[in-house]
Amino acid sequence: MTAVANPATVEECLRMGAGFTQGxxxxxxxQFGPLDARLAAFHADATELEIMVKDREARGQKVTLECWISGREKIVTTSSEEDLHAAIMDVRDxxxxxLNDSKTKQEPRHNRHLREVQLPEADPSEPLI
Structure with missing residues (x-):
């Protein structure tokens, strides 16, 4: 696996959405520091994270974390935990x-055959079945 020249980090990619301030x-x-190891496989300029909260500190608050990585489907995680800290940990985890599931789907870890499939070259003199 090749190293990414400008790896994504939470600090570089995180945006504050509705309900949060820059403070x-x-x-x-x-709190999202543990995600850095997982995000490092992606380019910083092709990765975005946005966290938002609806009805902050009210009964029924909802925290949403969205992740966009170029070439992949958007990942959305939500939490309805009443404690804001618990909700943030929930969406982070x-x-x-x-991200781990997405990586496994795109690039199986322990099966080289699935990663490096080479099609046999067709011999034009052989008849097609």
Whole structure:
């Protein structure tokens, strides 16, 4: 596997959406630190994270974390935890799981045959079945 020249990090890719202020950014980025290892496989300029909260600190609040990585489907994680900190941890952990699942689907880890499939060259003199 080749190293990414400009790896994505939470600090570089995270945007604050509705319900959060720039003042919340450092605290949230610190909580999302464990995602850096997972995001490092992607280019920073092709990766975006946005976190938002609806009805912050009210009963029924909903935290949403969206992740866009170029060439992949958008990943959305949500949490309805009443405690904001717990909700943030919930969406972080769910995103990490979904990134791992996405990587496994695109590039199986322990099956070289699936990663490096080479089609046999057709011999024009052989009849097609």
């Amino acid at each position: 919340d950014r450092n605290w949230i980025a610190e 769910d995103l990490r799981r979904k």
